[in-house]
Amino acid sequence: MSARVTLATAKRVLLQLRHDPRTIALLLVVPCVLVTLIKYVFAGSDVFDRIGAPLLGVFPLLSMFLVTSIAMLRERTTGTLERLLTMPVGKLDLLIGYALAFAAIAVAQAALLSVVAFGALDLHVDGVKWGVVLFATANALLGMSLGLFVSAFARTEFQAVQFLPAFILPQILLCGLVTPRGDMSRVLQITSWAAPMTYAYGSLDHVARGEYGATLAGYAIAVAGFTLAALVLGATTLRRRTA
Amino acid sequence: MIVALREQYEPEPEADVVVESLSIRRGGRLIVDGLTLTVPAGAITGLLGPSGSGKTTLIRAIVGVQIVESGEVTVLGEPAGSQPLRSRVGYVTQAPSVYADLTVRENLHYFARVLDAESSRVDEVLATVDLEHVADQLTSSLSGGQRARVSLATALLNDPDLLVLDEPTVGLDPVLRRDLWETFAGLAARGKTLLVSSHVMDEAARCDNLLLLRDCRLLAALTPDALRAKTGEGDLETAFLHLAEEADS
Numbered sequence: 001m002s003a004r005v006t007l008a009t010a011k012r013v014l015l016q017l018r019h020d021p022r023t024i025a026l027l028l029v030v031p032c033v034l035v036t037l038i039k040y041v042f043a044g045s046d047v048f049d050r051i052g053a054p055l056l057g058v059f060p061l062l063s064m065f066l067v068t069s070i071a072m073l074r075e076r077t078t079g080t081l082e083r084l085l086t087m088p089v090g091k092l093d094l095l096i097g098y099a100l101a102f103a104a105i106a107v108a109q110a111a112l113l114s115v116v117a118f119g120a121l122d123l124h125v126d127g128v129k130w131g132v133v134l135f136a137t138a139n140a141l142l143g144m145s146l147g148l149f150v151s152a153f154a155r156t157e158f159q160a161v162q163f164l165p166a167f168i169l170p171q172i173l174l175c176g177l178v179t180p181r182g183d184m185s186r187v188l189q190i191t192s193w194a195a196p197m198t199y200a201y202g203s204l205d206h207v208a209r210g211e212y213g214a215t216l217a218g219y220a221i222a223v224a225g226f227t228l229a230a231l232v233l234g235a236t237t238l239r240r241r242t243a
Numbered sequence: 244m245i246v247a248l249r250e251q252y253e254p255e256p257e258a259d260v261v262v263e264s265l266s267i268r269r270g271g272r273l274i275v276d277g278l279t280l281t282v283p284a285g286a287i288t289g290l291l292g293p294s295g296s297g298k299t300t301l302i303r304a305i306v307g308v309q310i311v312e313s314g315e316v317t318v319l320g321e322p323a324g325s326q327p328l329r330s331r332v333g334y335v336t337q338a339p340s341v342y343a344d345l346t347v348r349e350n351l352h353y354f355a356r357v358l359d360a361e362s363s364r365v366d367e368v369l370a371t372v373d374l375e376h377v378a379d380q381l382t383s384s385l386s387g388g389q390r391a392r393v394s395l396a397t398a399l400l401n402d403p404d405l406l407v408l409d410e411p412t413v414g415l416d417p418v419l420r421r422d423l424w425e426t427f428a429g430l431a432a433r434g435k436t437l438l439v440s441s442h443v444m445d446e447a448a449r450c451d452n453l454l455l456l457r458d459c460r461l462l463a464a465l466t467p468d469a470l471r472a473k474t475g476e477g478d479l480e481t482a483f484l485h486l487a488e489e490a491d492s
Contacts, residue, residue: 004357012353015345015349016344016345019345078342079336080340082308082340085308086324086332086334087354087357088326088330088357088358089329089357240307240308241307241308241309242310
């Protein structure tokens, strides 16, 4: 592990993003637009207050997943990854560098989204608002590390973008956002326990309801665990030698 | 006469790269089968052969990014690709591997940090590859030849003991090509070892030693003068053809 390489990589990834202001704008603005849409699509019902807070995490998770999986795939396909791995660079140095850079974006994303949701859209939660912001950021970080991990299984950008419907959409259906998990069949309930997004959604849902018990703690640990596991597994998919 | 030539070309024992009975399998097929060669220290060795002759595969094995079937590759006394070599071997791939969405200077500063080189080296290598005037442009806006030079500059940052360059002069104008070969000669004069692949035989004349490759087999390992003498051809291209035909018959 080398702090020098990790920090240099984080800075480099942020510099790359800075040269692509449209991507930054999309990362920051799209979740705000979507949450605003939810508010007005469900005007006159309590849906916005029920799922608004969890969506503050789900939308950033989606965009982070997409951006990081493509960013890592590019690193693989342009030869820079192969070159870096011939240099005195640890695999985790690279992935943690990526994680730090995107964590900075995730914090900005969650902060802006919360200002919009709580300020402009008048979202009501029973729990503390900073707790919602904290877990929304954690959701974005989970999306980031899942994206870094699955990029190993894509050869092309066409494949990488399709991991969103293939890998994330089933989890959205299972995580409890669309319908409570308690109403699902036994098989689906058991399946949903294996899905990282179940804990991402569950943690935000609990915080928003003001339920700070052991369940929330368990969900929080699961979110952190999946995030770290995906990063470490992602590092093992980086190969110094290829055929 | 051949005996005399052997005496003229004696890389051992001072070889920085030793490849012994190297075999590489790709797509189920043994594409390299028992290749043995050496790269002498402190000199420029040209790895020459037509497109598809296995130059890149051999280079990848030497820098340790190629999965090999069997055989041994020893670089600067260590197994190829091992950790101690990562700051001593510079590798420039055929396709420029730099970040297109960063400026030239940002690219070099990043790699300088990674290689733990002084940041003052950035300006030095920019001058070496003659890119100072585009240093603050996005790498994606550069021509192919300029991008190749950014990639080359990256490998020069930490002044590695062995530089492995895969077709570094493709698409460069003649003046620049001459300048770069002078840079390579300067590095070799300082005791650095260079392995430079090329499919253009006129670059062979600028090398101290030649490794002639064809169909992933070593046709010959000799000096340019020895190649001329052996084949009786003044022109190195014709000399190579001569050797290739001899090997076929």
